[in-house]
Amino acid sequence: MKVFEISLLVFLINNINLDKSYSKIGNFIDSAMIKNPKFKKLHEKNTYKNYCFCSFYPLEKSRIYRKKSNYTIKIRTIDKEIANFFNEKLLNHYDNNIKALTSSIRIINKKPIEKIYSITPTIIKTEEGYWKNNTTLEEFERRLKENLIKKYNLINDTNINEKFTLYSTIEFKNRKPIAIVYKNNKILGDKISINITGNKIAQELAYMSLGTGILEMNARGAGYVNAKII
DSSP states (O other): OEEEEEEEEEESSOOHHHHHHHHHHHHHHHHHTSSSHHHHHHSSSOOOOOEEEEHHHBBTTTTTEEETTTEEEEEESSOOOHHHHHHHHHOOBBBEEEEEEEEEEEEEEOOOOOEEEEOOOBOOTTTTTTTTSSOOOHHHHHHHHHHHHHHHHHHHTOOOOOOOOEEEEEEESSSEEEEEEETTTTEBBBOEEEEEEHHHHHHHHHHHHHHHHHSSSSGGOOOOOEEEEE
């Protein structure tokens, strides 16, 4: 397994608020994918997409990304074909809000990971809304681990033994929920930091998460993480 990272320099046609940036970037990527029959099927299928992305960089203190300015978007995936498609086809692609100017690709080398930590909010979808109002920390932790295992099993066509310790500690970094806008609705999430154990499969899942994201809505900008290397 390899994690590919595409760095996309983009030009903004309109102002974009931070909480709406995830949906605007997601729509930009989608509009390129639907032009390709294979990736159009992936876009429309209810399955893990195996890529994730962060919002524009550098961050604007005003929380508004300014039109006629350039920013960088980083997209990651564990699928080489998707990585090459993004690197080649997003170049010079544009929609009503974003135009890509340049693109580059690299492989994130696998190294022992001490922790992974959120760059974009992590999302758990429940019928009642924000998870802290409706479920327990134990349920959050269970779904976090199960989500990574399901992604790993699907990617590798395997069924790993689930009796292992993924992490030693988990810390929530935000004092109040963080909102992202999806289909004109605000969805609340959290930024977390997870200390990964030295267990072999835990390390595999942590490395994979750099390319797939953690928990849900990764193809909508949620769950993008970075790693601190040992």
